[in-house]
Amino acid sequence: MSVIRLVAALFAAALLALVPGLPAYAHDGPVTLDVAGDGAGGVTVRAVYTKDKHPVEQAVGLVLNATGEGGRTVGPIQLNPSAEGRGFYSSGTVLTPGEWTVSVTSPAPHAGKAEVTVQAKVAQQRPPAAADARAAEADRFGWLWWLGGGVLVILALGAIAQNRAVRAKNPT
Known part of the structure; x- marks a missing residue:
């Protein structure tokens, strides 16, 4: 039984010795950049470490340059981290x-x-037609809010009237 405990303790110690070194090794070095259009006039970039494919968590100074038809150029543009998540950048x-x-x-x-x-x-x-249709649908059911408010006012007035009637019947 003591041999099993000794082996388990050595195994646990070896794991604990390796764990602190892993993040430093894995999150270092070159990055792989996945670049794509955003469907309009912008560019999105996903930056991951080449070694382990984890997203780059700290800000990296990405620079965008572009060449278009007819010799048009854009850049250099510094890309900022996007709110989409870790390792994402967007140009606007x-x-x-x-x-x-x-x-x-x-x-x-x-x-x-x-x-x-x-x-x-x-x-x-x-x-614009879609926005108008949504507004018309909201107006179509807007009367429900008024009905609900009216019911609440009637219930509140009824409770007040009942309270006054009980007090008048049983004066203290």
Whole structure:
């Protein structure tokens, strides 16, 4: 029994010795950049460590450059972390409609580079008819709020009247 305990203790000690070193090893070095268009005139980037494919948690100085049809250029633009999650970056609307070759680089110690072709489009907006239909539907059921409010007022007045009647019948 003591041999099993000794082996288990050695195994646990070995695991504990390795665990603190893993994050430093895994989250270091070059990054892989997944670059794509955002469906309109912007670019999104996902930065992950090349070694373990975990998202880059600290801000990395990503720089975007783009070349479009007819010699149009955009950049260099510093990309900021996006609210979409860890390792995500977005440019906002920086590209005009058309085909663009987009290059994104990150500096050392997290060096990385990606180049893709992006088809930028005009951002689509909701048709006004859809907004009007939603407003009409909200107006169609708006009377329910008034009905509910009226019922509450009647109940409150009834409770007050009942309270006064009970007090008048049983004066203290």
